[in-house]
Amino acid sequence: MPQNRFDLETVISERDFTALGDALQNLSPSALADLIGETPIRDQAPVFRSLPREFAADVLEYLPVRSQIELLNSLEQKEAAAILDEMAPDDRTRLFDALPDDERERFLALLRPDERGVAVRFLGFPEDSVGRLATSDYVRLRPDWTIERALAHIRRYGNDSETLNVLYIIDESGKLIDVLRIRKLLLASPETKIADLMDNSFIALQAADDQETAIEAMRRSDLTALPVADEDGVLIGIVTVDDILDVAAAETTEDIHKLGGSEAFDEPYLQIALTRMVRKRAGWLVILFLGEMLTATAMGFYEAEIEKAVVLALFVPLIISSGGNSGSQAATLVVRAMALGEVFLRDWWRVMRREIFSGLILGAILGAIGFSRIALWSAFSNIYGEHWFLIALTVGVALIGIVLWGTLSGSMLPFILRRLGLDPAASSAPFVATLVDVTGLIIYFTTAIFFLRGTLL
């Protein structure tokens, strides 16, 4: 795999920027961004300054937003302005988005008027909307052109386009009328008219659409770049697959963090400031802790029973954890199925039926193991006393009820959250476990009172 490597550190220490110029021939912007990312910030600026502007803009787009800001601030105003003008509009929107208001204004003022117009427009779309991901760098073709003319047009104006894999056909009013893969143009003979290749069947995103819509649309369309239109169908930009992939990965991370019982991080684990991380984690832990305090109240309610039969206390952790485990398992499965679009709100009853069945069987399995364990121990020791059979029965039956209750709560909680307009992924394992713990205690002690009244209790 002939990947060109060169030593950026040497270039920097020897201020040998012609070596850098030579190396650039064989270095992609993403590769150079990786190298730059590893050097200290004070060394980044000189390297950066020595790059051709367009290349510098490309490299910048691959750096994390934080580094982008630091770098731009370390450049002279004129240099920064030139690079900002060259940046792809979607990456620039992301950068501006991360800036405090006053800095954003300052950077915006640096832009060429036309670029500033584009930037302000894309910044005007709501956060997490498709418009925020859109770029205006794409190729527009007209239906009455021949392929030959279209290819000449691409050769001339395609250089800035973010993709040439997909081309956009517009009418005289700028309205999008079709989307063509480059494949169709390449396979058709040069004198064919664009109109003859059109099938007028395409998917267009709305600028105000949620970014999740774009993920779904891209998955279904098999295109690497989708058009974004305004309410009148006028093409205002395109969204490319790499941005969508980033959004999709970020959303999955968010889901997983929430499932783990934490607020979602907005930075990588090793980069997020410690205090910020602790704050994001403390919130849920405290809420769960407060919820879990109810277990102490519930236990207090049964203090008399525990005093009479301390043996009951021994199984409390086992009992409640079984409810928690089965519940968080069910919740996780349902949350993921929802995220993948396999399960919808209307499916709640189908899911419930499945979970009643699963819960009963899983409960029966654990109940049987629990019963056998107590029976077995009692055969060899007197640890559970003369009423071991009733204790075993209590534990076994309580387990069936608790596991069933756990799977039901765990599987239904995501539906309830979604119905309330909340994120189903908030039904984290710890959340479900906490929810099930208190009720688990009640089920357990109720079962115990039922079976042990008159003997141990």
Added chain:
Amino acid sequence: MPQNRFDLETVISERDFTALGDALQNLSPSALADLIGETPIRDQAPVFRSLPREFAADVLEYLPVRSQIELLNSLEQKEAAAILDEMAPDDRTRLFDALPDDERERFLALLRPDERGVAVRFLGFPEDSVGRLATSDYVRLRPDWTIERALAHIRRYGNDSETLNVLYIIDESGKLIDVLRIRKLLLASPETKIADLMDNSFIALQAADDQETAIEAMRRSDLTALPVADEDGVLIGIVTVDDILDVAAAETTEDIHKLGGSEAFDEPYLQIALTRMVRKRAGWLVILFLGEMLTATAMGFYEAEIEKAVVLALFVPLIISSGGNSGSQAATLVVRAMALGEVFLRDWWRVMRREIFSGLILGAILGAIGFSRIALWSAFSNIYGEHWFLIALTVGVALIGIVLWGTLSGSMLPFILRRLGLDPAASSAPFVATLVDVTGLIIYFTTAIFFLRGTLL
């Protein structure tokens, strides 16, 4: 959004397959696959038979493997053979992979000899390897050609190619020497030589590489199709982004299922057979239950203490759940960071330092709340008796220790699993909770004995 709809049910009930033929003009294979997927299997075959073969193969590729097999089995041998010949090699590999041995042999025998050779070759690569995803439908160019000749070649032979976005340059021995985006060809003047566009810098996958490698490489390369070479650098196929996305989504689902304490499902939640689902879930639940049984043993160990101070039992659920929650939170964060390539094995010490800090602070927060709660209740009632301060101190201090222990275990378990060559995602919330529960009890009762000896104990 002009999306063409037509009523497949009417077509079927009226056997009006010419209407279908007309509709096909405006229907993409994926859209028709969706429609077919909603009709009963016995109606699918006639629709399918009426499609042009190439189109039928395209539609088939969008159906789930199970439907593919049912459909092919419902067709006559000659029809099935023709469609199998037309299928993209990568989709065909996936289909053959899902077949029992005897059926695979039968289907393989139906193929044209050249296609059979391709199929057998790709099936020869290890499961989960890049080779299994590879297709042989791509465009090869030679470095001494002009752009004009290359475009003519594409026009003539590009029809079957899975992508025309990326082109592969090979030398006379079939060795891959460069990869070009179509963009470069489109922007260069027609008389330019291919060799002049080459930079000899490209990323090639090895057929035996793990599929995860491909995800990572695609993320970095910004290409929509990566070449696959054998040990000698000879190009044997390409892998396209859609297959990679499927693999990536499947791996994330696997991770999430494991994090939820279940074996990963290989089918969507609503489709997997109930008994199969219960089996996948029961495994971990039983293992966790057996592990959790140690809590009963541990509690038995402290039975004398509980008998003397039943009040201690009241806080058991609260205490152990706090350890479990903080542990599963930490585990989830680390597992996701590993999956995203943000954290590597060598970072274990950095992670541990962060978690010691986080654990201490989080523990202190929960400890303070726990302490205050007991203090507050005691101010208004006599529920915790005269020694409420010592009890509050026990709970508070135990919480610091347990939360710290939880975050440490949770964050280090993924490292240990990875070090052992196991999947870090197996450090599920329930697994961590179970692990922490037993030790949590020991920490709690040890703290209690320390603070309460001579008073309550």
